[in-house]
Amino acid sequence: MPASGRIAFFVALSAARVCSQTPEPDGWFAGDPHVHCDCGVAGWQTVTPEQVFAAMATNRLSVVALLADMGNGEVRDAARDLPKINGKDLPFSTPRRILHWDAEWHYDPNEDFEHKVIGGHLILLGLEHGERTFSEYTYPVIERAKQQKAVAGYAHMQFLNNAIPKELDCCAPLEYPVETALHTIDFLAEDVQGGGDSAIEAYYRLLNCGFRPGLADSTDFPCNPDTPVGTQLTYVRTADGKLSYRGWIEGIAAGRTVISRDGHREFLDLKVNGQSGPGDEIALARPGRVAVDVKWSATAPLSGRVEIVRNGVVAAGREASGTSAALHATLDFPESGWICARRMDSKGHEVHTGAVYVTVNGAPVRASSADADFFVQFIDNLLARTSPGGTWNHFFAHELDAAQARYRRAREIYVRIAADARARGH
Numbered sequence: 001m002p003a004s005g006r007i008a009f010f011v012a013l014s015a016a017r018v019c020s021q022t023p024e025p026d027g028w029f030a031g032d033p034h035v036h037c038d039c040g041v042a043g044w045q046t047v048t049p050e051q052v053f054a055a056m057a058t059n060r061l062s063v064v065a066l067l068a069d070m071g072n073g074e075v076r077d078a079a080r081d082l083p084k085i086n087g088k089d090l091p092f093s094t095p096r097r098i099l100h101w102d103a104e105w106h107y108d109p110n111e112d113f114e115h116k117v118i119g120g121h122l123i124l125l126g127l128e129h130g131e132r133t134f135s136e137y138t139y140p141v142i143e144r145a146k147q148q149k150a151v152a153g154y155a156h157m158q159f160l161n162n163a164i165p166k167e168l169d170c171c172a173p174l175e176y177p178v179e180t181a182l183h184t185i186d187f188l189a190e191d192v193q194g195g196g197d198s199a200i201e202a203y204y205r206l207l208n209c210g211f212r213p214g215l216a217d218s219t220d221f222p223c224n225p226d227t228p229v230g231t232q233l234t235y236v237r238t239a240d241g242k243l244s245y246r247g248w249i250e251g252i253a254a255g256r257t258v259i260s261r262d263g264h265r266e267f268l269d270l271k272v273n274g275q276s277g278p279g280d281e282i283a284l285a286r287p288g289r290v291a292v293d294v295k296w297s298a299t300a301p302l303s304g305r306v307e308i309v310r311n312g313v314v315a316a317g318r319e320a321s322g323t324s325a326a327l328h329a330t331l332d333f334p335e336s337g338w339i340c341a342r343r344m345d346s347k348g349h350e351v352h353t354g355a356v357y358v359t360v361n362g363a364p365v366r367a368s369s370a371d372a373d374f375f376v377q378f379i380d381n382l383l384a385r386t387s388p389g390g391t392w393n394h395f396f397a398h399e400l401d402a403a404q405a406r407y408r409r410a411r412e413i414y415v416r417i418a419a420d421a422r423a424r425g426h
Contacts (some may be wrong), residue, residue: 004079009165028258030260031248040074043224050092053371056229059108061230062248064099070135089245099246103127105141106121115134118386121172125252146184153186158192160199163195163378164381166381179408186252187252187253188202189217192227207372218234239251255278257354259349265300266351272292275355276356278356281359283359289333298382304320304343307343309342311338312367336357337367369422373418379411386403
């Protein structure tokens with residue numbers, strides 16, 4: 001690694017250290033689920049697992065998933081790193097700090113590779129082994145990972161830019177609405193500053209359609225060199241309140257998360273009816289009210305606005321400054337819906353919780369026909385551009401029929417959801 005890269009790595013991390021205090025309650029564990037040792041770009045930083053482990057101490061992280069490359073090998077030394085995926089924590093992990101090898105998979109459409117795919121980057125956590133594999137769409141890779149009981153998610157949600165993609169870039173997760181609808185994907189992740197709130201808007205749309213993907217944030221360091229390890233992170237509440245890698249990744253899949261684009265220096269504690277938090281469900285036999293409490297805490301003075309979001313719309317909010325604030329609201333739920341909390345500033349969300357689900361009389365969430373229609377149009381765009389004569393058709397030399405069959409199945413689901421939402425007046 002060039003000397004300048006080494007300095008940037010550690011200076012940036014040192015700047016992120018604010019104090020030994022952590023803002024999250026007991027039973028929550030901060031981590032970064034998307035880190036590499038190398039990004040394959042000449043002159044960019046290369047780090048060792050030992051350096052990543054040291055960075056965990058600097059930013060007070062409990063877990064880092066160190067990802068080898070199961071795809072094009074854009075990340076250098078993939079052949080060296082893939083055999084290190086064995087389902088075990090690295091030997092120098094401790095009971096309070098876990099470093100674990102897992103994998104990312106991608107074949108970027110705009111890179112100079114022999115094989116390319118458009119589906120997006122997958123993060124695969126909890127693998128027992130890893131090897132390079134090719135597929136023209138993401139589901140076969142997800143399926144093989146699931147056979148190892150892995151937790152699978154799409155990275156780079158911020159690349160969507162809150163629109164239906166017309167052009168290709170390296171990383172946009174174009175198949176995310178398909179595999180979410182077909183219940184194969186566990187979580188969605190943003191991992192680069194920028195993109196506004198497009199990742200969150202996609203998350204809201206899916207929640208409004210009745211789906212429950214987990215929500216994560218990460219750095220993609222060093223492929224995102226301006227965001228060192230842990231400066232974007234995911235807090236996870238484990239099921240038993242104890243730290244383990246399996247418990248941490250299963251917490252992501254279950255939606256028991258709070259994400260931060262502000263490093264390990266602020267947290268939102270969301271409680272509904274006094275005890276239910278992100279990932280939990282409250283079942284009401286009939287329309288009713290729930291009490292919502294949000295406590296924001298920070299390890300250094302900050303300012304912004306703390307908000308409660310119901311079904312994608314801000315239901316309550318207050319200005320917050322200093323190191324703590326509290327917000328209370330009582331919300332009516334005539335139908336099934338969901339609740340999140342967030343802290344906003346001029347850049348968008350800095351901290352955001354996973355959803356608490358409120359189910360009324362066992363009915364699914366059907367909060368917005370417009371959001372379901374958006375995904376119908378999103379998949380129509382996929383079908384048109386991957387069909388013969390379409391600009392993305394050449395990416396499918398062998399597996400077009402199988403990929404489009406999944407697109408159509410997912411489209412039918414969103415069509416039904418849109419019709420159901422309209423019938424309910426939404």
